[in-house]
Amino acid sequence: MSLSRLNSLMKLAPKSTAARSLQMKPQRNLSALPESGPTGHFKTLAVSSPKPFVFHVELHRPSKFNAISKQMWLEIKECFDGLATNPDCRAIVLSAAGKHFTAGIDLNDMMNLGQTLSETDDYARKGVIMERVIKVYQDSISSLERCPKPVITAVHKACIGAGVDLITAADIRYCTEDAFFQVKEVDIGMAADVGTLQRLPKAVGSQSLARELCYTGRKFEAVEAHSSGLVSRLFPDKESLLTGALAVAELIASKSPVAVKTTKESLVYSLEHTNQEGLDHILLLNKLNLLSEDFAQAVAAQLTKDDKPVFAKL
Numbered sequence: 548m549s550l551s552r553l554n555s556l557m558k559l560a561p562k563s564t565a566a567r568s569l570q571m572k573p574q575r576n577l578s579a580l581p582e583s584g585p586t587g588h589f590k591t592l593a594v595s596s597p598k599p600f601v602f603h604v605e606l607h608r609p610s611k612f613n614a615i616s617k618q619m620w621l622e623i624k625e626c627f628d629g630l631a632t633n634p635d636c637r638a639i640v641l642s643a644a645g646k647h648f649t650a651g652i653d654l655n656d657m658m659n660l661g662q663t664l665s666e667t668d669d670y671a672r673k674g675v676i677m678e679r680v681i682k683v684y685q686d687s688i689s690s691l692e693r694c695p696k697p698v699i700t701a702v703h704k705a706c707i708g709a710g711v712d713l714i715t716a717a718d719i720r721y722c723t724e725d726a727f728f729q730v731k732e733v734d735i736g737m738a739a740d741v742g743t744l745q746r747l748p749k750a751v752g753s754q755s756l757a758r759e760l761c762y763t764g765r766k767f768e769a770v771e772a773h774s775s776g777l778v779s780r781l782f783p784d785k786e787s788l789l790t791g792a793l794a795v796a797e798l799i800a801s802k803s804p805v806a807v808k809t810t811k812e813s814l815v816y817s818l819e820h821t822n823q824e825g826l827d828h829i830l831l832l833n834k835l836n837l838l839s840e841d842f843a844q845a846v847a848a849q850l851t852k853d854d855k856p857v858f859a860k861l
C-alpha cells in the first residue's frame with residue numbers, strides 16, 4: 548500500500564470512544580464571565596470572583612472527595628485556559644470543597660478505561676488510546692503553569708496522587724495544619740506521568756526527599772511539606788487558609804498586570820533554562836514591557852508615595 552493511501556485511511560479511521568470523548572470541546576469563553584458570583588459553567592468546578600481581578604476556582608465534587616474524573620480533567624484545562632486571557636483576572640486561588648482537597652484520580656474512571664482498552668486486542672491501538680488520555684491529562688495539569696496569572700493553591704486535608712501533580716504546577720502553595728500529601732502512584736502500580744516527577748523535585752529543592760516520596764508513596768504531613776518548601780505557609784484551618792490565600796491574590800492583583808505576567812513567564816522559563824538563557828529571555832520581554840504605561844505609572848506612584856496606582860486591563 549502506498550504511503551498516501553495509508554495516510555488517507557488513517558485520517559478516515561474512526562477514533563476509539565475513549566480517545567474521542569477525551570478530545571477537547573470548543574472552549575467556553577471565560578472572558579465573558581461576570582466580575583463576581585459563581586459562573587455555573589462547570590459541573591466539577593465552582594468559579595467565582597470574590598475580589599476585583601481575583602478568581603476563586605474550587606474543585607467541586609465534594610461527595611467524591613474531589614476525585615479527578617474525566618470531566619474534571621477537561622474542565623480544569625478549559626477553566627485555566629479561559630482565565631489566561633480574561634482581562635478581569637489577575638490572580639487565581641485554587642481550593643477544594645468538602646472533606647479533602649482531592650483523593651487523586653477517580654479510580655472508577657481508571658476501571659472504565661481498562662474496560663475500554665479491553666475492547667481492542669491490538670496493542671498499538673491500546674497504546675494510542677493511552678497516549679491520548681495521558682496527553683489530555685498532562686495538558687490539564689500544565690494549564691496552571693501555562694496560565695500567565697499566578698495560581699495560589701490552598702490545600703486542606705488529603706492531597707493525593709494527581710493532587711500533587713496539580714499543586715506542583717501552581718505558583719504558590721499554602722495548606723492547613725491538618726493537610727497531608729501522598730505521591731500515591733506507585734501504590735496503584737504506575738509511575739506518575741502528569742507532572743509530579745518533573746515538578747516536585749524542583750518544588751522541594753531536594754532530589755533525595757522527592758525521590759523517597761515518589762518511590763515509597765508515603766504520606767507526608769503539613770509540617771514536613773512546610774519545612775521542605777513544598778508549601779510556603781501553614782494555616783490553622785480552612786477558613787484562615789482561604790482568607791490568607793485570597794489576601795495574597797488581592798495584593799498580586801493590585802500590581803501592574805504587565806509586570807506580574809512577565810514575572811511569571813520569566814520564572815517559568817528560567818526553571819528549564821540556564822541563567823544566561825533566562826536573562827536573554829527577560830531582556831526580550833522587557834525591551835517591550837518597559838515601554839508600557841504601567842511602568843511609567845508605577846514609577847510615578849512610587850515617587851509620589853501613591854500606593855494605589857490603577858492599571859488598565861490587560
Ligand SMILES: CC/C=C\C=C\CC(=O)SCCNC(=O)CCNC(=O)[C@H](O)C(C)(C)COP(=O)(O)OP(=O)(O)OC[C@H]1O[C@@H](n2cnc3c(N)ncnc32)[C@H](O)[C@@H]1OP(=O)(O)O
Binds near residue numbers: 681705
Ligand atoms: C493517566 C493517569 C494520570 C494521573 C494519575 C494519577 C494517579 C493518582 O491519582 S494515584 C492516587 C489515586 N487515589 C487513591 O489511591 C485514593 C486513595 N484514597 C484514600 O487514600 C482515602 O480514601 C482518602 C482520600 C484519604 C479519604 O479517606 P477517608 O476520609 O478515610 O475515606 P475512605 O473511607 O477511605 O473513602 C470513602 C470512599 O471514597 C472512595 N474513594 C476514595 N478515593 C477515591 C478515588 N480516588 N477514586 C474513587 N473513589 C475513591 C473510597 O473507595 C470510599 O468508597 P466507599 O464506596 O465508601 O468504600
